[in-house]
């Protein structure tokens with residue numbers, strides 16, 4: 205089966221230690237057919253002075269690697285445009301910039317709730333997690349409605365960083381209605397969701413979101429599903445992709461998707 209990882213970060217994401225050339229070599233050596241480079245761009249820090257240059261550098265390097273590995277590896281230009289609700293004008297601007305670069309794949313995501321810090325660095329002792337988690341879902345709904353994305357990524361991102369006691373006491377039913385609403389908006393707009401498999405190699409031990417949400421998305425009529433490792437290190441590219449495939453299959457899909465030129469490509473599981 206064609207293996208395409210739709211969520212990776214290279215050296216242009218400040219939190220990644222990968223390098224694009226090394227990722228390409230790792231992919232080829234490990235039978236991975238392709239990946240999307242989806243470096244970070246959070247709507248709330250778009251105007252850091254180095255950001256525009258950085259995005260230009262990613263695009264340039266992706267083009268160079270496409271040329272170098274043509275016929276051996278499919279590399280697409282993506283972006284992870286997070287916090288889109290922070291300032292819709294800024295988001296519009298960033299989307300237009302990405303379009304002018306002829307980008308292939310736009311991931312929409314959320315890393316924080318309101319003005320709180322990114323869940324990766326938040327102090328869980330100082331917050332009421334359930335309140336923030338609900339807030340996070342309401343903002344995801346806003347993001348879905350803005351309709352500047354191909355897929356909505358890692359819908360349960362805050363759980364990646366939540367300590368065990370928080371996870372043990374979490375009642376997911378509090379967000380189920382709003383998750384349904386998000387799915388309906390995405391489906392109506394012909395958009396998809398991501399099965400983020402990073403949690404399989406992390407302490408969390410499961411996907412973001414878990415399989416039951418992929419199944420629910422399908423039940424409501426969802427058709428577009430991508431699989432992403434969210435790799436930040438060369439050797440994480442497509443890590444546990446096979447398990448991701450199993451989860452998507454068990455949720456009722458007989459294919460998964462990746463994007464080229466902002467259009468979904470369907471990869472059947474029997475190939």
Ligand SMILES: [Zn+2]
Pocket residue numbers: 284313314315357358
């Ligand atoms: Zn993310």
Ligand SMILES: [Zn+2]
Pocket residue numbers: 211213284434
């Ligand atoms: Zn990411």
